[in-house]
Amino acid sequence: GEDVEQSLFLSVREGDSSVINCTYTDSSSTYLYWYKQEPGAGLQLLTYIFSNMDMKQDQRLTVLLNKKDKHLSLRIADTQTGDSAIYFCAEITGTASKLTFGTGTRLQVTL
Amino acid sequence: EAGVVQSPRYKIIEKKQPVAFWCNPISGHNTLYWYLQNLGQGPELLIRYENEEAVDDSQLPKDRFSAERLKGVDSTLKIQPAELGDSAVYLCASSPGLRSEQFFGPGTRLTVL
Numbered sequence: 001g002e003d004v005e006q007s008l009f010l011s012v013r014e015g016d017s018s019v020i021n022c023t024y025t026d027s028s029s030t031y032l033y034w035y036k037q038e039p040g041a042g043l044q045l046l047t048y049i050f051s052n053m054d055m056k057q058d059q060r061l062t063v064l065l066n067k068k069d070k071h072l073s074l075r076i077a078d079t080q081t082g083d084s085a086i087y088f089c090a091e092i093t094g095t096a097s098k099l100t101f102g103t104g105t106r107l108q109v110t111l
Numbered sequence: 112e113a114g115v116v117q118s119p120r121y122k123i124i125e126k127k128q129p130v131a132f133w134c135n136p137i138s139g140h141n142t143l144y145w146y147l148q149n150l151g152q153g154p155e156l157l158i159r160y161e162n163e164e165a166v167d168d169s170q171l172p173k174d175r176f177s178a179e180r181l182k183g184v185d186s187t188l189k190i191q192p193a194e195l196g197d198s199a200v201y202l203c204a205s206s207p208g209l210r211s212e213q214f215f216g217p218g219t220r221l222t223v224l
Contacts, residue, residue, distance in 0.1 A: 004153070031210075042115070042202060042215035043154070088153050092210065098167065099213065101153025 004091060004102035011108040018076040020105045022089035025070060029091040032065060033099070034074045037086045046074070046087075076107075084109045113137070115216035117203050123222045129191035132219045136184070136205030143180060144213060145188050146202040154202055160186065161209070190221075198223045 003025045012018045024032070030051050035043040049056045049063045049072075056063045062075040072089055086104040093100070116135040124130050136143050141162050146154035157176070159167040162183035171178065175194070180186040190197055200220050204213040 035215075040217070042204075042217045044215070045212055048212075090153070098156050098159070099154075101155070103151070104153055 004089060004100055006087075006089060006102040006105045008103065009106050009108070011110060012079050013110055014079060014081060016079055018074075018079045018083070018107055018109075020074045020076075020087050020089075020107065022072040022074075022102050023070055024072065024089075024091050024100075024102075026091060026093050026100075027067075027070065028093050031092045032063075032072050033090040033092070034061075034063065035088040035090060035101075037088065037104070039085075043088065079107075079109050081109045081111070083107060115203055115205055115214055117201075117216040117219050119219055120217060121220050121222075123224065124193055125224050126195055127192040129189065130193050130221060131187050131189045132201050132203075132221075134186045134188070134203030134216060136186070136203070137214055140205035140207055140214070141183070142206045142208055142211070142213075143186050144204040144206075145178060145186070146204065146215075148200040148202055148218070150199070157188070193221075193223045195223050197221060 006022050033048040034046045036046050037043050047058050060077045064073045086106050088101045088104045090099045090101045118133050143160040145157040148154040158171045158178050160180045163180050178188045200218040202218045203216045206213045
């Protein structure tokens with residue numbers, strides 16, 4: 001079955017790096033995504049990684065995928081107050097386009 | 112280019128009343144999704160349309176929920192009658208096709224009293 005888990009809360013100081021973790025159970029995942037949700041807004045796609053990749057870097061964002069352990073992480077370098085939001089990891093599996101989301105990690109950036 | 116448009120943004124109703132949500136996807140996007148997001152949780156798929164055809168509605172509670180996508184463009188999601196547990200955010204998303212990036216609307220926050 002599909003199950004995506006995340007820690008609920010992370011607090012970091014402005015300028016530090018943030019690492020948000022996610023574990024999933026479906027080994028047939030093809031794409032894994034990171035979405036950002038700000039208060040009162042919809043979800044914004046930040047980045048994604050294909051399951052045959054180990055790492056993807058996009059400006060301040062680095063995604064690491066450990067397929068053996070079914071572990072996905074999102075590293076945000078030089079975290080800013082504007083990065084405060086809820087971050088969801090999501091997986092898409094098989095031939096369907098159904099996204100299965102994690103519970104979300106609330107990132108709080110303090111001064 | 113306009114994003115996914117949803118209305119209303121907020122809706123407050125009493126239980127047992129009907130309610131409807133409207134979604135206008137990004138122009139040219141054939142695939143449309145309705146998601147339910149409960150407080151403190153990630154979105155869960157309710158129904159997916161490919162053009163005007165509902166191809167995955169396995170998670171839609173069909174006793175009270177219905178959806179339609181006439182002409183394969185706009186879509187409406189209806190609840191009749193609403194229950195207290197239906198209070199949540201209802202998100203609409205669209206994508207150019209299967210397995211493509213999904214673009215989300217801002218959602219409709221429903222409160223059932």
